[in-house]
Amino acid sequence: MGWAMPRGVLTTCILVLVALACVPLMESRYLIDLSTEILVYVLFALSLNVIIGFSGNVSFGHAAYFAIGGYANAILLTTYEWPLFLSFPAAVVLSAAAAAFVAYFCTRLTDIYFAMLTLAFSMLVWAIAFKWRSVTGGDDGFVGVNVPEFLNSRVPFFYFTLVIVTTSIATLWMICHSAFGQTLIAVRENLTRAGFIGVNTRMMRCAAFIVAGTFAGVAGAIFAMYNRGVYTESAFWTESAQVLIMTLLGGMYSVFGPAIGATTLYLLERFANEYTEYWPTVLGVILLVIVLVLPEGLVGLAKRIRGHIAGGN
Amino acid sequence: MVVLETNGLVKDFGGFIAINDVTFSLEKGQKHAIIGPNGAGKTTFFNLITGHLKPSQGTVEFEGREITGMPPHQIVRLGLARSFQRINIFPRMTVYENIQTALIAKDHKHFSLFTPAATQNRKETRDLLDLVGLNKEMAEIAGELSYGKQKQLELAISLAENPSILLLDEPTAGMSPQETSDAIQLVDEIASSRGLTLLFTEHDMSVVFGIADRISVLHHGELIASGLPDEVRNNKEVRRVYLGEADDAAA
Numbered sequence: 001m002g003w004a005m006p007r008g009v010l011t012t013c014i015l016v017l018v019a020l021a022c023v024p025l026m027e028s029r030y031l032i033d034l035s036t037e038i039l040v041y042v043l044f045a046l047s048l049n050v051i052i053g054f055s056g057n058v059s060f061g062h063a064a065y066f067a068i069g070g071y072a073n074a075i076l077l078t079t080y081e082w083p084l085f086l087s088f089p090a091a092v093v094l095s096a097a098a099a100a101f102v103a104y105f106c107t108r109l110t111d112i113y114f115a116m117l118t119l120a121f122s123m124l125v126w127a128i129a130f131k132w133r134s135v136t137g138g139d140d141g142f143v144g145v146n147v148p149e150f151l152n153s154r155v156p157f158f159y160f161t162l163v164i165v166t167t168s169i170a171t172l173w174m175i176c177h178s179a180f181g182q183t184l185i186a187v188r189e190n191l192t193r194a195g196f197i198g199v200n201t202r203m204m205r206c207a208a209f210i211v212a213g214t215f216a217g218v219a220g221a222i223f224a225m226y227n228r229g230v231y232t233e234s235a236f237w238t239e240s241a242q243v244l245i246m247t248l249l250g251g252m253y254s255v256f257g258p259a260i261g262a263t264t265l266y267l268l269e270r271f272a273n274e275y276t277e278y279w280p281t282v283l284g285v286i287l288l289v290i291v292l293v294l295p296e297g298l299v300g301l302a303k304r305i306r307g308h309i310a311g312g313n
Numbered sequence: 314m315v316v317l318e319t320n321g322l323v324k325d326f327g328g329f330i331a332i333n334d335v336t337f338s339l340e341k342g343q344k345h346a347i348i349g350p351n352g353a354g355k356t357t358f359f360n361l362i363t364g365h366l367k368p369s370q371g372t373v374e375f376e377g378r379e380i381t382g383m384p385p386h387q388i389v390r391l392g393l394a395r396s397f398q399r400i401n402i403f404p405r406m407t408v409y410e411n412i413q414t415a416l417i418a419k420d421h422k423h424f425s426l427f428t429p430a431a432t433q434n435r436k437e438t439r440d441l442l443d444l445v446g447l448n449k450e451m452a453e454i455a456g457e458l459s460y461g462k463q464k465q466l467e468l469a470i471s472l473a474e475n476p477s478i479l480l481l482d483e484p485t486a487g488m489s490p491q492e493t494s495d496a497i498q499l500v501d502e503i504a505s506s507r508g509l510t511l512l513f514t515e516h517d518m519s520v521v522f523g524i525a526d527r528i529s530v531l532h533h534g535e536l537i538a539s540g541l542p543d544e545v546r547n548n549k550e551v552r553r554v555y556l557g558e559a560d561d562a563a564a
Contacts, residue, residue, distance in 0.1 A: 002429030175426045182430035183423035186414045189403040196363070196401075197415040198389040198474055199423050207424065253405075 003174060009256070020162055024155045032158050038266050039165040040223045045246040045258035046172055047215035052244075053252035054181060055208035056188030057106075058115045060240055061122025062216055064102070067235035069095040069217030070224035071129060071136055077225075078146040079135075091221040092214060098125075099213020103206040110191070119237060126235040141231035145224055161222055168218050169259075175211060176255050184208055245283065248290050251297025260298050314341045315377075316510055317362070317393070317478060322371035324357055324534075331357040333534040334371070339478070344504060344511040346521045349531035350554070355514040356398055358531065359482050363395050364388045375478075394476035398483040398514075400463045404456030408447055408466055411455050413438045415473035437473075445469040445499065461492040465499070472503065479504070481513035485520060493517060497524060522546070530554075 005013070023035045048062045072094045076087035102121045106114050129136045136142055151157045175181055187194045187204050194201050224230045233239060242265070250261025265286070272282045294301055317339040324332040331354045339345055347355050360366040362373055364385040372381045380388055403411050416434035417423055442448045445465040450458060455466055464484065471479060484500060485493040501524045504511045515521050521528065522542055529539040530551050538548045545551055 002432035004429075004431060174429075177430055179417045179422040179425045179428045179430050179433055181426075182410065182414050183417055185406060186403045186411075189405055190401060192365075193397075193401045193403065193470070194418075195385040196365075196389055196395060197418045197470060198386050199418045200384070200386045204423065207426075211426070 003177065005173070017166060021159075024158060029154060032154050034270070036158050036161050036226055038263050039161050040219050040226065041243070041246065041262040041266050042259045043165045043168050043222075044216055044219040044243050045250065045262035046169060046255075047212045047219065048243050049247050049252055049255075049258040050172065050176070050184075050208050050212040050215075052247055053254075053258075054176060054184040054188060055205045056191075057110065057205060057209075058244070059118040059209075059212070060115045060237065060244065061102075061118035061120070061125075062212065062243055063235050063237070063239035064118075064122035064125040065095040065099050065213035065216035066220035066223070066239070066243075067125055067129060067230070068098050069220030070230040070234055071142060071220075072217075073221035074142050074145045074224040074230045075135065077148075078142075078144065081146065084148045084151075088221055092217045095217020095220065096210055096214040099210045099216075100206070103209035103213075107202050107205045107209065119240070122235060122237060122240055126232060126237075129232045129235050136230075136232075139232055141229050142224075143229040145228045145230070147225050147228060151225065157226065161226070164218065164222060168215055172211075172215060173255055180204075180207070242283075245287055245290070249286065249294075249297055251299030253296055254299040257297050257299040264298065315339065316341045316375065317512070318374040319362065320372045320374070322358075322361055322373065323369045324354075324361055324366060325369040331534050332361060332368075335531075335534070335536045337529060337536055337539065339510060339512055340527075341510055342508065343527050344501075344525050345513070345527040345529065346525035347512065347514045347529050347531060348516075348518075348521055349514075351516075353531040354534040355531055356482055357534075359395065359480055359514065363393065363480060389474055389476075392475070392477040393480065394471040394474040394478070395480035396464075396467045396471045396482060396484060398486055400460070400467060402455050402463055402467050402470065404454070406455055407451065408453055408455050408458065409438060409442070409451040411466055412441050412469050412473055415470045416441075419474050441469045441473060444472070444503065461488055461496065464488065464492075464496060468496075468500065468503075472507075476509065478510045478512065481511065483514055483516065485515065485517060493520065500524075 020035060023031055044066055048059065051057055051059045069091045072091035073087050076082040076090055077084065102118065106117045109117060130139055151160055183199055184204055187199065187201050191201050220234065246262040246265045247258040248261065249265055250259060251257030268282070269279055272279050276282070290297065315338045319335055319337045322332055322335040323330065335358065347358065349355055357366065361368050364380070364383050367382050372379055374380065375391055375393055380391065403414065406414065413434055416437050417430065420434065422428055422433060442451050445468055447462060447465055447469065450462060455463065458466065481500065485496050488496060497520050500511070503509065525542060527540065528542050528545040530537050530545060532554045537554065538545050538551045
């Protein structure tokens, strides 16, 4: 097989999974909802990291594919009354197709120009969601999503999310550790040299963008059902910024870093909102700290501390 | 047999003619050195051949096939690999991964999303590590190696593509005399044992006359001489613009 996950990581993953599977036993609605939301954001952040951490480009418009997955799933389920097993894959395929379209243009560019173009496309998606009232519900949002009977209560929906997110993360992990993933790191490390080992670097960056968009679509499709609605905010640039901060906070050079970042930021937001109205201020401070002292995020910090302890002995 | 040929190659950087009407050919199995003073256009010439830059005029042919304007990754695939004057590796990957990734690319596996990287091309990676003598360093982060070893790594990366022609841009730049001698011996051995055609630029004349069997001289972007080492050494024009400068300084 060759998919050797380091034992420590594997153990941690299994423990987290078991702990999550036990969440409904606590019979706390709050905890189940919180876990569902975190799972969605973890997948969203991990998908973005394929672009940032692996292909070495920054996307400021990743929310677009989350929103497309959400709107598509919601509209197909509700307006067209498609069954879930068709609407969900269709929504994901649509996100992937949109990502492919955008990637075709964006990967002509690099650095800030790439980032700006991803932002422009995401604002286009936002504008369409905002203006196409008859289909998307405009700024009222698309409400009243027709969620299938068997997922209509909290606990089954949580398990549904857990299964889809876990499968998606396992798939992402494989992609990141595949021949493709390793070559993608080479592209990030040295675009020129990667070309001179015979790699079509533009196609690689395109493929990474499509993978990222696909899994963002999965996260969005789940979230639309969870909320029983999709709102234009989900495509807005602030949503893209939030998932970007999640990824950076966790650490973009590690496969699971963004998962830690997403969880941390989500919990911080929840708690901060209980004590203060100034969440954006808190978020600003977090961003400052990342940029100034935590360039490799929480995972990088953990590594540094471990290095210190090992060095101290 | 001519394996690489340029016809009337010109590179104009917005008024500055870096390469001017260069017609050049490389025979199979040659160890061909390109020399010339700083700024003569050696690196630009390499960049034009390998697709890193597009020529303003003229053509490049590889084994009779025109490759002018092709992107680098396609030219590499045809069997024309290169190294760079300034170190060009994947700095935050391990030495092992650097070579392994190049081999993955050679085998067209870089779009395999579900093929585990760790198990790919193990033996070939080991062989290349052996060849350039980086076995002990294989788990180290490439960017943390000494300068000379990074150069060796880059050589291994270029060889991973299994090229028929290897272009080396100043393979010994920045090396100590000992490193230079080791590196050149290595390149010479590899080229002979693999039947590689070698095209290299070099500023160290002892290296050039030590291994080259053909020498071409670039001056202000023009090819002013090309031939056997002795012919070039005795060429009046060359002595005047290039070797002569050193003679004057010595006198």
